[in-house]
Amino acid sequence: QVQLQESGPGLVKPSQTLSLTCTASGVSISDRGYYWSWVRQSAGKGLEWIGRIYNTGITSYNPSLRSRVSISVDTSKNLFSLNLRSVTAADTAVYYCARDRIALGFDYWGPGALVTVSS
Amino acid sequence: SYELTQPPSVSVSPGQTARITCSGDKLGDKDVCWYQQKPNQSPVLVMYQDNKRPSGIPERFSGSNSGNQATLTISGAQAADEADYYCQAWDITTYAFGTGTHVTVL
Numbered sequence: 001q002v003q004l005q006e007s008g009p010g011l012v013k014p015s016q017t018l019s020l021t022c023t024a025s026g027v028s029i030s031d032r033g034y035y036w037s038w039v040r041q042s043a044g045k046g047l048e049w050i051g052r053i054y055n056t057g058i059t060s061y062n063p064s065l066r067s068r069v070s071i072s073v074d075t076s077k078n079l080f081s082l083n084l085r086s087v088t089a090a091d092t093a094v095y096y097c098a099r100d101r102i103a104l105g106f107d108y109w110g111p112g113a114l115v116t117v118s119s
Numbered sequence: 120s121y122e123l124t125q126p127p128s129v130s131v132s133p134g135q136t137a138r139i140t141c142s143g144d145k146l147g148d149k150d151v152c153w154y155q156q157k158p159n160q161s162p163v164l165v166m167y168q169d170n171k172r173p174s175g176i177p178e179r180f181s182g183s184n185s186g187n188q189a190t191l192t193i194s195g196a197q198a199a200d201e202a203d204y205y206c207q208a209w210d211i212t213t214y215a216f217g218t219g220t221h222v223t224v225l
Contacts, residue, residue, distance in 0.1 A: 037214075039162075047154070047162065047205050049214040060212050063120055096161060103209060105152040105167035112161055 002026040004097050006113035012091075013119050018084040022097030022110055029078050030055045035100035036080045038071060040093040041112075048093075052100050053080055087117045121210035123217035130223045137193040139220045141206030144187060149208040151189040153182060156203045165204075166191060196224050 008020035022036070029036060037052040051061035053071045061069050065084070073080040084091060095113050098106040123143045131137035141151065151169050154162035165176050169184040179194045189208075193200050201224045206217035 039216075046219040047156075047207075047216040049207075049216060052214075062213055101167075103150045103168065105164040105173070105207075106154070106162070107164050107173060109161040109163075 002099065002108045004099065004108055004110035006095060006097050006110045008113060008115070010114055010116060012087055012115060012117050014088055014117055015086055018082070018087050018091060018095075018115055018117070020082045020095055020097075020113055020115070021079050022081070023077075023079045024099075025078070027099070027108075028075075029073060029080060030075045033102065035060075035102055036071075036073065037098045037100040037106060038082045039096045039098060039106075039109075040091075041096070042090075042093045045093075050082065050084075050095075089117050091115070092117045121208070121213065121215040123206055123208060123215050125204075125206060125217040125220045127218070128221045128223065130225065131193070131196045133197060133224055134195055137196045137200070137222055137224075139191045139193075139204050139206075139222065141189040141191075141217045142187055143189075143208060143215070146187050146189055146208060147185045149184075149210065151182070151184050152207045153180075153191045154205045154207065155200075156205065157201075162205065193222070196222075198224050200224055 003025045035052040038050040068085045070083045097110045099108040153166040155165045156162040166182040170182040181192045
């Protein structure tokens with residue numbers, strides 16, 4: 001079955017770069033018809049879409065984060081990655097990766113990774 | 120940026136019908152998805168393309184979308200339906216999530 005797993009440091013210092021990886025199993029990142037998205041959720045708050053990538057490397061980003069975010073894909077390792085630069089405490093959140101069926105919804109989600117921004 | 124507004128909370132008695140609304144400009148022209156999220160769990164897709172249920176989602180969940188409002192309806196609500204619900208839509212080049220609605224079944 002399809003599984004997604006986020007991984008990366010749980011603690012990042014202010015002004016540094018937050019880096020997370022989402023490794024897929026039971027599905028190929030190269031499969032046609034799917035984007036791969038990142039979503040975050042601050043404690044007690046709602047969901048915020050960060051951005052997405054297609055296996056060809058085509059990306060879309062949330063305009064509010066576009067200046068600081070980049071998403072990349074490594075089809076050989078079946079994973080995609082998130083980099084968020086110049087983080088502040090406001091970037092502390094649970095970060096989820098998800099499979100995006102292009103208007104058909106995010107049908108698979110990772111368990112989430114808590115990232116805390118603190119010195 | 121595109122905004123989707125939901126009521127913060129909805130209460131329903133067991134066996135009754137809960138309706139969760141999601142409002143946005145010309146939302147009826149877009150495909151709306153709905154997610155259910157229980158405490159300390161990842162969101163689960165419960166509706167896509169306005170009114171289509173993914174495999175495994177109970178028939179008591181239904182959806183509609185017209186004008187500036189989409190609605191997720193839970194008919195015959197059960198205790199297991201108590202959760203946060205988020206709508207989602209794609210606008211031009213970005214996704215928007217709704218503000219979220221906590222559904223209480225009591």
